[in-house]
Amino acid sequence: MLALQILIDGFAISSLYALGATGFTLIFGVSGVLNLSHGAIMVVAAVIAWWVAGTFGAGPYLGALAGVAASLACAFVTYSVIVRPIQNSPSIPREEKEIFVLTGTLLWGIMLQEAVAYLFTNNPKTVRPLAQGVVMILGVRTPLNEILTAVLSWTAIGLLYLLVNRTRTGKSLLAASMNPRGLTLLGFELSNIYILVWAIYGVLAGIAGVLLGAFLGVSSDNAGTLTASAFSIVVLGGLGSVSGSLMAAYVVGYLETMTAYLVSPSIRTVPVLLLLVAVVYVRPQGLLGRR
Amino acid sequence: MRISLRNALLGSVFGCALAMSCAWAPTARAADPIKIGVIAETSAISGVGIPNGAKMAAEEINKAGGINGQMIEIVDYDDHNSAVDAVRAFQRAAQQDKVAAVIASYVSEVVLALEPWAGRLKMPMITPGAASNDITKRVHDDYDHLKYVFHGYLASTQIADVVCEASKSLMVKDLHMKTAVVMSEDAAWTIPLDEEYLKCLAAGGLKVLDHIRLSPDTTDFTPIFNKIEGEKPDVIVTGISHVGVQPTVQWQQQQVPMPMYGVSSQATNSTFWKDTNGAADGVIFNMASAPDVAVTPKTIPFAKNYQAKYGNLPGYAAYTSYDDVYMWADAIRKAGSTDPDKIVEAMEQTDYVGTIGRIAFLPKTDTFAHGMRIGEGYITGLMVQWQKGNPVTVWPANVATGKMTFPSFTKLPE
Numbered sequence: 001m002l003a004l005q006i007l008i009d010g011f012a013i014s015s016l017y018a019l020g021a022t023g024f025t026l027i028f029g030v031s032g033v034l035n036l037s038h039g040a041i042m043v044v045a046a047v048i049a050w051w052v053a054g055t056f057g058a059g060p061y062l063g064a065l066a067g068v069a070a071s072l073a074c075a076f077v078t079y080s081v082i083v084r085p086i087q088n089s090p091s092i093p094r095e096e097k098e099i100f101v102l103t104g105t106l107l108w109g110i111m112l113q114e115a116v117a118y119l120f121t122n123n124p125k126t127v128r129p130l131a132q133g134v135v136m137i138l139g140v141r142t143p144l145n146e147i148l149t150a151v152l153s154w155t156a157i158g159l160l161y162l163l164v165n166r167t168r169t170g171k172s173l174l175a176a177s178m179n180p181r182g183l184t185l186l187g188f189e190l191s192n193i194y195i196l197v198w199a200i201y202g203v204l205a206g207i208a209g210v211l212l213g214a215f216l217g218v219s220s221d222n223a224g225t226l227t228a229s230a231f232s233i234v235v236l237g238g239l240g241s242v243s244g245s246l247m248a249a250y251v252v253g254y255l256e257t258m259t260a261y262l263v264s265p266s267i268r269t270v271p272v273l274l275l276l277v278a279v280v281y282v283r284p285q286g287l288l289g290r291r
Numbered sequence: 292m293r294i295s296l297r298n299a300l301l302g303s304v305f306g307c308a309l310a311m312s313c314a315w316a317p318t319a320r321a322a323d324p325i326k327i328g329v330i331a332e333t334s335a336i337s338g339v340g341i342p343n344g345a346k347m348a349a350e351e352i353n354k355a356g357g358i359n360g361q362m363i364e365i366v367d368y369d370d371h372n373s374a375v376d377a378v379r380a381f382q383r384a385a386q387q388d389k390v391a392a393v394i395a396s397y398v399s400e401v402v403l404a405l406e407p408w409a410g411r412l413k414m415p416m417i418t419p420g421a422a423s424n425d426i427t428k429r430v431h432d433d434y435d436h437l438k439y440v441f442h443g444y445l446a447s448t449q450i451a452d453v454v455c456e457a458s459k460s461l462m463v464k465d466l467h468m469k470t471a472v473v474m475s476e477d478a479a480w481t482i483p484l485d486e487e488y489l490k491c492l493a494a495g496g497l498k499v500l501d502h503i504r505l506s507p508d509t510t511d512f513t514p515i516f517n518k519i520e521g522e523k524p525d526v527i528v529t530g531i532s533h534v535g536v537q538p539t540v541q542w543q544q545q546q547v548p549m550p551m552y553g554v555s556s557q558a559t560n561s562t563f564w565k566d567t568n569g570a571a572d573g574v575i576f577n578m579a580s581a582p583d584v585a586v587t588p589k590t591i592p593f594a595k596n597y598q599a600k601y602g603n604l605p606g607y608a609a610y611t612s613y614d615d616v617y618m619w620a621d622a623i624r625k626a627g628s629t630d631p632d633k634i635v636e637a638m639e640q641t642d643y644v645g646t647i648g649r650i651a652f653l654p655k656t657d658t659f660a661h662g663m664r665i666g667e668g669y670i671t672g673l674m675v676q677w678q679k680g681n682p683v684t685v686w687p688a689n690v691a692t693g694k695m696t697f698p699s700f701t702k703l704p705e
Contacts, residue, residue: 005517009514009517054565117334118334121334121336121562122334123336123536123560123562124534124535124537125536126537126540126566126567127568128568134545141545141546146544216510216511216537216541217510217537222510225508225510257514260511260514261514261517265503265509265512265514265515265518266505268506
């Protein structure tokens with residue numbers, strides 16, 4: 001019974017982690033950007049969804065849509081106001097651009113987080129779930145919303161897989177991650193590809209934020225933890241490897257759930273951090289890293 | 292030493308100016324406002340009530356003529372829930388902004404960090420919402436240095452006693468409950484709370500099956516609720532303040548079949564219903580005063596005015612912060628100056644009917660030195676339940692405005 005409970009709970013939270021980390025790793029894979037405002041963008045999505053659904057009485061569906069739209073807008077602003085000017089700046093030496101982007105996105109993330117705290121307080125908000133009620137799975141009472149979270153996460157990841165592997169646009173994304181210069185020689189406009197990848201990122205982070213808001217609830221204080229969690233998963237899976245991130249998301253999700261159930265909920269994240277340190281020592285390229 | 296005429300002239304002009312400035316100073320000071328510093332985390336819903344409540348009281352006092360003609364000015368500082376920021380704000384308030392007294396924070400860790408500074412800078416301070424027993428214990432142990440600190444809210448042990456007292460009639464007598472699991476967050480204020488819970492719940496007829504302390508950073512409460520459910524208690528007795536929305540929503544989404552009852556500070560805010568999308572329905576929590584109960588003749592008017600001014604009902608620390616400004620004003624009036632020792636002396640004589648009850652501070656010989664007197668005729672505390680979007684007082688019976696009801700997924704003992 002306990003094993004089944006861990007299996008079900010772990011699956012839901014891991015799926016959500018996977019979705020959150022996918023966008024994060026995609027951006028890194030394609031454009032080499034580590035976006036440290038990731039957690040804040042997820043928080044914006046969740047809080048806007050809560051606000052539109054609750055305060056305006058627009059209902060959960062419109063609320064969720066507004067949350068994803070807000071995340072998309074944030075992603076575009078992150079790219080066009082923070083990342084692109086740094087990348088194009090002639091006054092920043094090429095080898096320092098990465099660190100400037102890291103700092104820029106980190107500060108932007110803090111600005112977003114503070115703005116949310118200022119406008120909506122840092123009290124946690126919960127997005128009205130799309131599905132209410134519980135179902136029994138082999139004797140384990142499971143909220144419908146938890147199942148829906150896992151299903152929607154995997155639907156989004158599945159659609160991303162189809163896009164990347166089955167469409168010409170998607171394949172160009174893959175090509176950009178392998179050889180950006182080759183792609184420009186073939187006549188592709190690299191900046192268009194970057195805009196596309198940031199758009200995909202915005203949607204994925206938005207869905208992840210809204211689902212997290214409905215599943216566990218989100219406060220502006222969570223922004224840092226969410227970025228750190230996506231970062232850990234991506235490092236564990238191998239920087240830039242989407243399949244590595246998916247696998248790592250499950251390792252992290254299940255390790256946390258097992259710790260919470262079998263040891264103590266208050267040290268839930270500790271074993272994951274230990275594992276991360278071990279991975280950095282023993283296999284710095286991560287589980288499925290390409291280096 | 293030779294004194295030239297020029298030097299003598301300069302000296303006398305300077306001396307004259309100095310004498311005049313001294314002579315003028317009291318008049319200038321009389322026109323100056325008396326400043327009261329307010330330090331709180333303003334982005335938190337419990338925190339923002341502290342400056343809001345204080346400003347309302349200051350406006351009312353000023354309208355009525357101020358303190359012997361001097362107006363009160365509230366100087367507020369945001370501490371971002373950080374002890375370091377709070378200490379900086381406190382130093383600035385005392386040394387630069389020259390406030391006469393401070394109202395500080397609802398977070399025990401922050402207040403405990405400020406306490407030695409109140410002693411060092413001889414700055415009268417009261418907390419409207421922190422609960423740790425250590426706040427008053429330190430005053431008791433080192434009165435000469437820390438007598439400037441007052442506790443404007445119930446100490447953890449006192450809160451636990453109120454919750455236990457109410458559980459005798461609500462849980463044991465009315466609902467025939469026999470067992471409980473204590474679930475509280477890991478924080479300074481819950482250490483004495485839990486200690487007292489374990490003693491007084493059992494004494495009141497509820498056997499404690501387990502005692503779970505959770506990290507205030509917890510976001511996923513599923514494993515905790517599953518563990519509790521496995522132990523089959525009749526009720527979950529809570530001690531939560533930093534967390535609140537998330538456990539409540541997950542309790543409702545997972546349909547955990549036992550009621551949540553006890554201390555849940557976030558539940559005291561009127562936005563709690565909206566923040567939880569109504570998942571709060573059925574949650575019972577402790578408060579010193581509620582917007583639907585005339586604890587004193589001042590309670591309901593304050594709640595109404597607060598709602599009219601700020602758009603939502605006051606959280607627990609807004610009531611106390613409002614009372615605190617009145618008490619500082621009275622103390623300064625009685626002291627006849629802003630001399631800290633005289634203010635403390637006057638504050639110790641406080642016998643004031645505020646929004647939360649009749650307030651008097653315990654003497655320095657008491658373990659809870661400068662804490663509030665609790666019990667019949669003073670502060671008694673209430674138990675309030677969220678019902679269909681409204682906080683309804685369910686205990687004590689003489690002031691209750693409704694009966695307990697629970698969501699359909701709750702299974703009560705036969």
